[in-house]
């Protein structure tokens with residue numbers, strides 16, 4: 523179908539023959555925007571695997587240009603004709619059937635994608651930040667111009683999860699998606715767990731090893747995972763979810779003490795992206811909760827075994843039951859695998875003369891505030907050790923209608939440096955599931971009690 527696209531029409535140099543049949547052997551013109559970590563790997567595969575890609579697609583994929591920020595750099599290893607490099611991305615997107623956007627960020631990526639679509643190109647992108655901010659605008663443009671918008675690389679890198687949710691599970695009802703969606707934070711938490719070291723020291727080590735960026739804010743503060751959670755929730759619940767709807771807490775406050783407390787509970791701490799469907803009223807009306815925060819999960823949960831910088835997504839669906847998707851969430855070649863899979867998919871649509879699914883937002887479920895999410899809390903308190911203390915603490919939970927699951931107490935008689943202390947106790951309370959607002963109010967009220975010397979840690983417990 524590409525030969526009748528506006529891009530092809532405007533590109534024609536010979537006198538147009540309105541009655542001529544489309545050339546069904548002409549290569550599909552591919553434009554690549556960005557030759558960084560992922561773009562370079564994509565360029566290499568497009569050139570080195572051209573014959574296999576043509577065989578799988580049914581048409582050759584001809585790289586017609588690579589937009590870069592700076593001209594003149596030696597990029598010989600990509601195997602790309604040097605004449606194809608350009609600094610004019612805006613011009614390049616007007617003469618392609620498929621545009622691969624791998625420059626990242628909002629501007630100019632958004633305008634380039636919209637222009638590419640207006641010129642008839644299908645778009646493949648890995649840009650989670652842009653999708654979480656402007657997904658509906660991009661989908662509307664794709665719809666208007668009859669082109670594809672594919673973005674498998676945007677969530678969990680190489681792991682096939684966007685298309686499994688959008689296509690393979692389209693006949694099922696997804697109730698919950700829990701993901702380890704950020705490799706940097708998983709690496710840091712895993713290293714803290716194995717070494718007992720603190721957060722700052724571990725991030726510095728991750729930076730030295732190349733796992734964390736020089737500025738790790740987007741990862742450690744949970745922005746990257748929140749963008750991915752927004753995309754997953756939109757797909758899973760057929761509802762528009764933007765980054766602004768996602769409750770976000772990063773891992774900067776997770777201490778070595780929290781990690782040790784999790785170990786004692788038979789848990790590990792992970793930064794989780796949680797997207798879940800909940801009943802919100804007595805008539806069975808539903809809403810969704812989308813949140814990113816550190817949480818304890820039991821060692822027996824499949825997500826607990828996800829080590830180092832790996833990602834995983836655990837899906838609970840009505841008929842399929844529990845599914846686990848695991849693999850590399852980042853890196854040039856792994857992410858390029860997801861990009862190229864999308865390129866082949868959209869190219870096949872062009873060859874067959876159709877397009878893939880557009881946005882599905884028909885359910886339009888309300889996105890609940892964090893206070894309405896149901897979770898469990900693990901609360902550690904440093905309290906005076908005298909009669910009536912446990913009763914007072916239990917009363918606070920009861921007053922907020924939060925049910926206690928377990929209580930553990932350890933008497934402390936000396937400080938960390940061995941100095942004898944007045945009798946006190948370390949109290950660890952794990953609750954049953956309750957609304958986050960009630961749990962949070964409970965913790966605030968506990969902190970006000972004169973018998974509570976300190977609330978030493980508060981962690982959510984998920985996955986059980």
Ligand SMILES: NC(=O)c1ccc[n+]([C@@H]2O[C@H](COP(=O)([O-])OP(=O)(O)OC[C@H]3O[C@@H](n4cnc5c(N)ncnc54)[C@H](O)[C@@H]3O)[C@@H](O)[C@H]2O)c1
Pocket residue numbers: 555556557558559560561589590591592609611623624625626627630648649650651675676679851852853854857
């Ligand atoms: N790196 C990963 O592991 C990974 C994984 C999944 C998704 N992604 C996503 O893929 C995209 C690319 O990531 P990356 O890691 O390759 O980034 P990168 O910073 O390594 O590469 C981006 C490249 O785009 C170039 N660029 C920026 N503006 C440009 C412009 N206007 N015209 C031409 N070139 C321009 C930059 O010079 C750079 O070379 C991002 O959206 C990112 O979120 C990356």
Ligand SMILES: N[C@@H](CCO)C(=O)O
Pocket residue numbers: 703704705706707741746851852853
């Ligand atoms: N910075 C991300 C990789 C790309 O999303 C991570 O650490 O997982």
Ligand code: NA
Pocket residue numbers: 674675676677678679680681682683684860
């Ligand atoms: Na993916």
